[in-house]
Amino acid sequence: MSELTGNLLVAQSGGPTAVINASLAGVIQEAGRHECIEEIYGGLNGVLGILNEELIDINEERSRTIEGLKTTPGAALGTCRYKIDFKKKPAAAARDMDRLFEVLAAHNIRYFHYIGGNDSQDTAHKIHEQALARGYELRVNGVPKTIDNDLPHTDHCPGYGSVIKYVGATVMEITTDVSAMATDDGACCVIEVMGRSAGWIAAGAVLAQRQPGDAPHLILTPEILLDEAAFLEKVRAVVAINKYCVIVVGEGVRNAAGQELGADASRLDAFGHPVLSGAADHLAEVITEKLKLKTRTVKLGYAQRAAAHFASLTDATEAAACGVAAVRAAVEGKTGFMVKIVREQSSPYQWTTGLQPLGDIANVERLIPRDWFTADGFLPNEKFVEYARPLIEGEVKVTIEGGLPRFVELVKSRVEKKLPPRA
């Protein structure tokens, strides 16, 4: 273990989650426990803000605010989708890296933690490699985050448990509604959730089933191309039994030809422009037309990944622990890793954190194995359920004021800039 004294910089990137701020709190609180870490800075809007030297002084924030981050959704530092892309824009990427290391050096930053998904871990990996190449002593450890749950090597990703807990509860609630309204005419509800290429969120809705046959009756994921005829037959059969059918669909589900359902270019509006509807709206149209069933849609959108008011305590706890682990590893001299969650056993659930080289993460996307679905592909099976069930356990206690959540906001006291503006 080599002692390295200097400042710490933490930033957030990509789509927010209900618990990405819990990871931020974990980083900050752990950093405060180590004397080798002098100042704690936050980079605004991820690497984009860092390039613009937009740093805030975390030690100016109240401890109560930092603790409150653990139940505040969004991303308190702001995020970005900015990519330092050496492949497509090598000259710009080289300039960005020069600038980035100027900023790091100007503020004596020796610890860097990037909280994010695939692209963010890729960025962290590049910064790690550049630090080595430039001989700039910097400890870079990524903290995983993504509702999509598609990062490799980690058992699951912070953010995922909360989104499927919320989606599961929402499916249960909608089912009480749809079933109450169902008459002999039959009725369907299609609930669209996020997940462009991985179906983890849609699949997680299966936890709403207390018994076999409960809603959701069908779950469509991007992993399995949709056989429309088989789908309609299944819906028909479910309605014949229940009088209603609840379907969960991931936004990126594709048809047998491999085209996204929601990007059907064959339909034109009054001006002759293609109508781009969502996957749920598309399915509702098909069901209405082919089965003559009244079908309503729900599109949870951003609501699902921000739903702190029903976040998973397990998820929030793990998210914070990942932040803590990243700092601990750095203080112990480790760099170039992403923290991962290691499942020790499912029942009772036991987990710990581990480290995975950042180079193993970038651009690898983990999908749901085919044998985690039923034979017909319309529902996840018991293997998936065993995997997902522990992740939604426990409820985060959000502060309520006047009947609504009271989230914290950072004061964002700016660190004085030491460099000329970015060219």
Next chain:
Amino acid sequence: MSELTGNLLVAQSGGPTAVINASLAGVIQEAGRHECIEEIYGGLNGVLGILNEELIDINEERSRTIEGLKTTPGAALGTCRYKIDFKKKPAAAARDMDRLFEVLAAHNIRYFHYIGGNDSQDTAHKIHEQALARGYELRVNGVPKTIDNDLPHTDHCPGYGSVIKYVGATVMEITTDVSAMATDDGACCVIEVMGRSAGWIAAGAVLAQRQPGDAPHLILTPEILLDEAAFLEKVRAVVAINKYCVIVVGEGVRNAAGQELGADASRLDAFGHPVLSGAADHLAEVITEKLKLKTRTVKLGYAQRAAAHFASLTDATEAAACGVAAVRAAVEGKTGFMVKIVREQSSPYQWTTGLQPLGDIANVERLIPRDWFTADGFLPNEKFVEYARPLIEGEVKVTIEGGLPRFVELVKSRVEKKLPPRA
């Protein structure tokens, strides 16, 4: 006070809410306290099930289940949108009424409580009038219910407080997400909520504003025709200040020509109203095209009216009290009323229940007064806030099992049929 001994029939109608079952629990628990009420029956799927003599014996249900109804969304007895329509189908309506009174007489039903919105109170009113005309001694008192909050004479409707509490929290959460992602490019999110002709739900989202200028930045309601140019200018101005803009839109919002933004005139529901969808998608298209801002949509659909996991305790308490009051009034000899909520004062909030003749309710729809909006019509003002704020106070405690809500279900022990099937 005239003593009337016999059985009680309760049924639910129209769209479910997070608390319509709390009203049912109120009716059942109060009915159990009066010796003049012998059996307590539930009618399945509203008047439709009653016509088919589909009654269940509530005394076969466990007390724990009845108590659990207070935190279970949906409509435990099932609902319908069936209308006994003397105007459009006089012969069928006359047959229905004959059949209905056969069922009531066959089961010695002397107390009838219908829990529902405008159309359901209209049905209750007709049954009351028919009972008088037929000389059948029946006490008919309606229990109000509707997330739309558009019933006249009652200060507000059970179901409304819960939906705006959920929508308010969701707007707050989505705002943390949108604001975290906002860069100089600007971003918008349009959240579509229910409200066919009244904008109470959309307006309720204003409670998410902790301070002036907070999201939601614009709220569009059916009460005010949309001036698209003024709307776009307002969005542009908000984005110039915040880099992002959060908009809440009621599904029934109309343009300057009076046409619904999301109307599809080809689809009609059982009452002949057009099925609306797509106000948010329409606005997102306009914003993207005219302002070149990345715009996402959220369509909460059924999720909003079933969200028991974040229901208002004030709302659930009032819903149960309305059920209690309906039975008490009937036992005291009153008939032909709808229970209403009477506000005694707003701060601190004090309320009681009252009675309004059913004839005053039918086909009257209450809209938001124009002077409850700001001058430009894009936000409700302090008059609305004073009205709505008390309704979301307190949180219902839903039983959680395995990380998800545990709702109750009725056993639904059928009452033996005494009549031949409905012709």
